[in-house]
Amino acid sequence: MLELDKIKYYRNYEAGQPVVWSGDQLDFVASVVTGIAALTQTMEDGRTQMVGLLLPSDFLGRPGREITSFDVTAVSDLTLCCFRRKPFEKLISATPNVSQRLLEMTLDELDSAREWMLxxxxxxxxxxxxxxxxxxxxxxxxxxxxxxxxxxxxxxxxxxxxxxxxxxxxxxxxxxxxxxxxxxxxxxxxxxxxxxxxxxxxxxxxxxxxxxxxxxx
Amino acid sequence: MLELDKIKYYRNYEAGQPVVWSGDQLDFVASVVTGIAALTQTMEDGRTQMVGLLLPSDFLGRPGREITSFDVTAVSDLTLCCFRRKPFEKLISATPNVSQRLLEMTLDELDSAREWMLxxxxxxxxxxxxxxxxxxxxxxxxxxxxxxxxxxxxxxxxxxxxxxxxxxxxxxxxxxxxxxxxxxxxxxxxxxxxxxxxxxxxxxxxxxxxxxxxxxx
DNA sequence: CGATTACTTTGATCCAGATCAACAAGGGGC
DNA sequence: GCCCCTTGTTGATCTGGATCAAAGTAATCG
Structure with missing residues (x-):
């Protein structure tokens, strides 16, 4: 994973700040270093539902789709370790391990989301x-x-x-x-x-x- | 994907029949051919929540984890195209495309689950x-x-x-x-x-x- | 066919949680 | 310290959906 170091950088957000809005282009993917971020959806009339919490080590953004479907907000002060999208995607298509690891993480998130539905x-x-x-x-x-x-x-x-x-x-x-x-x-x-x-x-x-x-x- | 043909077989269920119970070992993964299956969770006191609907072409089971966390039931008459787990897993670790395709499908399911949370x-x-x-x-x-x-x-x-x-x-x-x-x-x-x-x-x-x-x- | 069983609609009532409304408690900044 | 502002608590009332209860309808089976 040494190649990853070459394309990574950090971003900081204060508590309450937005990271991205739903529908925006997200030109990076990231992993949470410290702090907490929330994924939320909002209806026209203002009703909102949090659909996920990102904690340290959790992953933000999906390879292959540049548009986010949820608002992402810093709940506490937040540091993200970001990877520019293009090189990152090239990397995962080249190394099967990353892709499998991502699949596993995603399946875990899916299980969590479903348990939350209950x-x-x-x-x-x-x-x-x-x-x-x-x-x-x-x-x-x-x-x-x-x-x-x-x-x-x-x-x-x-x-x-x-x-x-x-x-x-x-x-x-x-x-x-x-x-x-x-x-x-x-x-x-x-x-x-x-x-x-x-x-x-x-x-x-x-x-x-x-x-x-x-x-x- | 020709190798897949060697390890696949079909299973049929009548409407209402269980496919697997939560916690059971699932020694195959499958794709829905016809009919509808439901993923549900049940609380001790009988409250139940459906957490997913599987329609034709949807995928059932996760590579790498043999235990299901949800009950799966046939909602209508159902035909599954099953793959024995071991050879299937060997196959996906060998072919990165499959793994990437699975990741994409899983990410879509995750998005759906989150929208359902709203x-x-x-x-x-x-x-x-x-x-x-x-x-x-x-x-x-x-x-x-x-x-x-x-x-x-x-x-x-x-x-x-x-x-x-x-x-x-x-x-x-x-x-x-x-x-x-x-x-x-x-x-x-x-x-x-x-x-x-x-x-x-x-x-x-x-x-x-x-x-x-x-x-x- | 008529009977049994599963599914659906509709009505009456109740209650958990929403809504509306004060008020308390920190916690910075000056 | 004092004031403002955000966050949290608590009370009173209202209501959407649950619950309890009957019928109505449609499919299945002998």
């Missing part, structure tokens, strides 16, 4: 919130190499509004359900964003998923 | 129904090489319940909204399943999408 289509507001917190918790624990079963604490990277956009809810409902989970001892809040999970099993029980079902990314 | 998360029942009918209409028109703008008729391949599972609604709501669209002259029903669209634009206006936005598969 969340959006069938879960209650409380289950949605619990699911989202569980996903973030799982990721954090992976990052810090702790087992999520042990109680631990972390920071929610999303505003209440962003959570609402992700979950197909309103921000008021998000706030209320977080309060309810706190009242019921499922989670503890050290501050608005700082969450402590006393018992991960209890949280999982609130997601509505069976025992150890996988969760979307 | 439908599930933010659309009203009426918009959901209109969206579904528009999608099916579009497909049918593609199949018959007619432009969907011209009024035309076709058959809904799904029961009201299957539509409800796809749209995150109950079957009663589906029935009511179809009746409402009929009452308002957006669609005409020749029978339960036979739909006639007098004016495609009118239908599109009911989906909530802006003008010519792409629709999920």
């Amino acid at each position: 969340v959006l289509g069938r879960k209650t507001a409380r289950e949605k919130i619990a699911s989202l917190i569980a996903i973030i918790a799982r990721r954090e624990s992976k990052l810090h190499l702790t087992r999520p079963e042990d109680g631990f604490r972390f920071e929610l990277p999303l505003t209440r509004e962003a959570m609402a956009d992700y979950l197909g809810l309103t921000l008021e409902t998000v706030s209320r359900q977080i309060s309810a989970l706190k009242r019921d001892g499922v989670i503890e809040l050290l501050s608005n964003r700082q969450v402590h999970i006393p018992d991960f099993r209890t949280l999982l029980a609130e997601t509505g998923d069976d025992a150890d079902g996988g969760m979307p990314a | 439908v599930l998360g933010r659309k009203t029942a009426r918009e959901k129904i209109a969206s579904l009918i528009a999608i099916i209409a579009r497909r049918e028109s593609k199949l018959h090489l007619t432009r969907p703008e011209d009024g035309f008729r076709f058959e809904l391949p799904l029961t009201r319940e299957a539509m409800a599972d796809y749209l995150g609604l109950t079957l009663e709501t589906v029935s009511r909204q179809i009746s409402a669209l009929k009452r308002d002259g957006v669609i005409e029903l020749l029978s339960n399943r036979q739909v006639h669209i007098p004016d495609f634009r009118t239908l599109l206006a009911e989906t909530g999408d802006d003008a010519d936005g792409g629709m999920p598969a």
Whole structure:
């Protein structure tokens, strides 16, 4: 992959800044280095739905199609490692490994998207919130190499509004359900964003998923 | 692709029959020849959400992972063209074209899944129904090489319940909204399943999408 | 054919979550 | 510190779709 180094460069975005708008041409593909980006869709009347979260190491842009179908926005301060499209595409057509790796990543994303469809289509507001917190918790624990079963604490990277956009809810409902989970001892809040999970099993029980079902990314 | 012929065979399913259950080992990958299959997820308490529809030429199964994460069911009578997994995987690692083609198909499916997330998360029942009918209409028109703008008729391949599972609604709501669209002259029903669209634009206006936005598969 | 079973429509009622409306709590910047 | 501004909470009310309940229609089978 040494050739990649020759065509890569970095871009930085502040929290809230747009990376690309739906329908725009994206003349690069990129991988998230630090921070979080959100893929969202917006209807004419302003209703919006987040359709994906990009975390460090996630990939942005699809080889072979230069037009994005979703808005991409920096949720937190964001650094992207970008590759100019043309040389990148030449590279992947030359090296089968890259293409296979990309396929695998894409299939994982597809699985995640489909699992999220269950969340959006069938879960209650409380289950949605619990699911989202569980996903973030799982990721954090992976990052810090702790087992999520042990109680631990972390920071929610999303505003209440962003959570609402992700979950197909309103921000008021998000706030209320977080309060309810706190009242019921499922989670503890050290501050608005700082969450402590006393018992991960209890949280999982609130997601509505069976025992150890996988969760979307 | 001549080598593929050596390892392929056919399977038939009757409407309603399961193809695989979530968590089962899938020792083949396949492509739909005729009929329709549904990918669904089910919660412990029986709530189900359809997460994908497989139509003729769509692909089932992912190279590299033998366990399916979704139930697959025949919605109508179904014929699959199957490839035994091992030789198929050997083939795609040998021929970069196949792998690239698969990547492209998967990216398309991912886009579709994400567009469906907007439908599930933010659309009203009426918009959901209109969206579904528009999608099916579009497909049918593609199949018959007619432009969907011209009024035309076709058959809904799904029961009201299957539509409800796809749209995150109950079957009663589906029935009511179809009746409402009929009452308002957006669609005409020749029978339960036979739909006639007098004016495609009118239908599109009911989906909530802006003008010519792409629709999920 | 009539009967049984599956699918669909329609009605009445209920409730989870949306909407409308205040208000609290940070958190910079000056 | 104080003010402004963004973010979050909480309350009151409303409503779209769920739920519960009956019929109506169509396909299937003996």
